[in-house]
Amino acid sequence: MSRPRSQAEYLARLVPPSVAGLNRRTLLAGTAGAGALLGTGLLAGCGSDSGSGADAKAVSLGSNQSDPKPKDVIAKVMDGFKTSSGVTVNINTVDHNTFQENINNYLQGKPDDVFTWFAGYRMRFFAAKGLAGDVSDVWGKLSGYSDAFKKASTGDDGKQYFVPASYYPWAVFYRKSVWQQRGYQVPKTLDDLNALSAQMKKDGLTPIAFADKDGWPAMGTFDILNLRINGYQFHVDLMAGKEAWTSDKVQKVFDTWAGLLPVHQPDALGRTWQEAAQSLQQKKSGMYLLGLFVAQQFSGDDLADLDFFTFPEIDSTIGAKALDAPIDGYMMARKPKSKDAATKLLTYLGSKDAANITVKNDPSTLVANSEADTSAYTALQKKAAELVGSATEIAQFLDRDTRPDFASTVIIPALQQFIKNPKDISGLLTSIENQKKSIFTS
Template sequence: MSRPRSQAEYLARLVPPSVAGLNRRSLLAGAAGTGALLGTGLLAGCGSDSDSGSDSKTVSVGSNQSDPKPKDVIAKVMAGFQTASGIQPAVNTVDHNTFQENINNYLQGKPDDVFMWFAGYRMRFFAAKGLAGDVSDVWGKLSGYSDAFKKASTGDDGKQYFVPASYYPWAVFYRKSVWQQHGYQVPKNLDELNTLGAQMKKDGLAPIAFADKDGWPAMGTFDILNLRINGYQFHVDLMAGKEAWTSDKVKKVFDTWAGLLPIHQPDALGRTWQEAAQSLQQKKSGMYLLGLFVAQQFSNDEQDDLDFFTFPEIDPAIGAKALDAPIDGYMMARKPKSEANAKKLLEYVGSKDAANITVKNDPSTLVANTGADTSGYTALQKKAAELVGSATEIAQFLDRDTRPDFASTVIIPALQQFIKNPKDISGLLTSIENQKKSIFTS
């Protein structure tokens, strides 16, 4: 699903955590406009720890799916739930980045009964803080999920706190017609990628579409380079604060990235991911490393011309089987107004019926439930599902695999600083490591 980020929310990231209360809210209100964030609160949840006698036929849902296409898909899924259960879902939709940046306050305040979130570290982070409800009994009623999905939904205490709905791999996307026109071949290693990029430049294309105005897309580039150069386990340990950012291994990632920047679209800090995707759609760029949601920027007819390959091998000893494939889904508030209704909704969104609705309406994602009828998948979706199925290790994406505060207040500005000036890598990594020590020991 899409991860839209606006300039207003990017600016909010620049506010230090120590003044993230009123100042951050004021900044967002001033930049985004009054009322843009659902009234008086950034995340205006409907639930409350003190609510008890609620209407037995309603359930509130906090949604981060604010782009038109995924928002419409969620509406259809919720309509299916209402028809099946007779319970009316009240969906509270908030801009994706606003939702993410304010999730901690939201969960400690009056969250919705059910809210959308991510699998992996970020799910475990809030489960460990007691800010999410145990949904292990819901899992007892679910079918169609692999052990990998259940593991990604399980907290540190062995209980389940998450119901997966969809996922999408990151890969290098391109237009088949452009590649056929120029006779391009899929690169198998870093040298071939650089050679291909140089040829695309000669042909008048921006070799690799690139955007980081929104702060998060460059994380995908870091992830894949680290996975290819240092392997999955090192990447996971680095995200968990167990490895030093000043190590030679991390330095090699940035050195390699610096060598690739000349074949990336310039001025990335002034461009949104949608704009970069449109340059691919308009045949002005040759490739784009992004999630499957890039398909949202292509018409149905154009999607037949969209293809991808996994980022090529860098170290033969490590190979090219690891990738980012984030899982999106639902969690329950620690004390929902109606726990029974919340769990009924979770059981439905985890069902093959809900998955079938998504398959019919959204070509930019894959459904997690293997019992769904995926015969309606596009060729692109089928290939994406095969890619994930063949992966030996799957990461969740940098800002989901590490502490939320570290990702937003340290990594985003650091990567943007690197893109702007890739010369002082040692100084940059020293700064990241010092901040990491402070955050991970707090």
């Protein structure tokens, strides 16, 4: 996922509000020019000149899979498509964060025929804006997907705009060998977690690895605390702009988080998630709340030593069954240069053949197609699939469950401000609420 490093940097890199629905009062003066620059930058003009019609022998893919492992997996899947169809895929890979930050300009300009994206609100948002192609005909050819996956791929108009490929749960990861050596037990409650963290400190470990240089990881911490303290329905209503950020319920989330910050790795705003993962890999940290993709940073015996537990209960009346399990997949441009080739590619990407390639090559994700051969899943993947299967409610992740502009322009800098100085929670929440009202009513 490179996000802005600070609030100031983010504001300097804002995309134009015409599509995102941003209220111009929330922008710094002069940012319209910044949007124009982004439009000619890394994502603009990526679309291929593959031709059109049934005879097209090439199709372009805009990919945010920039880390080495997922980038390699994408390449192998596209090779599989070429072998089966004879159509070449021209992959345009852009840094994950840059891809997300520039998505508005990208989709307004000359996007690739097919592009990687996310299920949930962020998919529906661009579909509703007319910036994505209807792939309902593709769904007529797919099998192996539950109704839940189809629902997550459906826009507000009832049409499908998304083909799911993979998903992954967020959980608390740890090294089994470290815990066995120290005699640590999986915490069941917040009090247990605090006691375990205190013991880890005594043992010379950083209790919880933490990073937020890229802006998005802290959203996972907010999500799980809100789900545990206030429940799933309040969480999704808050994301939809239906609840007030100034409520006592949200205040309690931040109060609880402030109490946990001292057991988190310090100086998080200067650290990437990969660097925090290395702290866990090197046995310097005892735990790390992140998505299953943390496994990308482990291999061999280290990967076999990796385990996880779901974040513990905070309120016994709410429990610990809700979690974040985002769905990744593909969308089609509103006017692909070759709709036939794009449709063929999307149909293949939703097939069990494509899923089987992913299973064989990536231990850090779970495939969405139930017809795939998952016998090659690692123990970690099998446990992750069981965790998602046992969840009572599943959220998509903060920046996928709310408006993209709100997540990017308000929540990222707000959470980074909180991490830097957690003392003025009331003032911070008032600021978030005021900006929310402006954005959600624009």
